[in-house]
Amino acid sequence: MGAATKDTSDATFEADVLKSDKPVLVDFWAPWCGPCKALAPVIDEIAAAHSDKLTVVKLNTDDNPQTSQKYGITGIPTLNVYQNGEVVKTIVGVMPKPKLVKELEAFIG
Numbered sequence: 001m002g003a004a005t006k007d008t009s010d011a012t013f014e015a016d017v018l019k020s021d022k023p024v025l026v027d028f029w030a031p032w033c034g035p036c037k038a039l040a041p042v043i044d045e046i047a048a049a050h051s052d053k054l055t056v057v058k059l060n061t062d063d064n065p066q067t068s069q070k071y072g073i074t075g076i077p078t079l080n081v082y083q084n085g086e087v088v089k090t091i092v093g094v095m096p097k098p099k100l101v102k103e104l105e106a107f108i109g
């Protein structure tokens with residue numbers, strides 16, 4: 001886990017994500033997921049570069065099935081952006097950093 005990201009869980013998701021005063025990017029991942037590992041450094045870089053506008057948290061889907069199920073996470077990596085407690089953007093799969101930054105432009109631009 002990078003310094004700019006933090007872990008969230010079923011127990012802390014509401015406080016960490018839903019009640020946040022700025023947009024939150026949630027990286028739904030699992031330790032066995034190769035594409036998740038490939039995406040992790042990109043997520044860390046985005047978190048570090050845009051921490052003033054966007055909070056970035058990681059949720060291990062194996063350890064936190066309740067939240068994953070609630071938001072219909074069936075494939076990982078899935079990135080959800082939450083704003084005011086609502087999902088406002090969903091990105092599924094791995095993509096190069098420039099494309100991911102473009103996808104997040106509305107929140108970090």
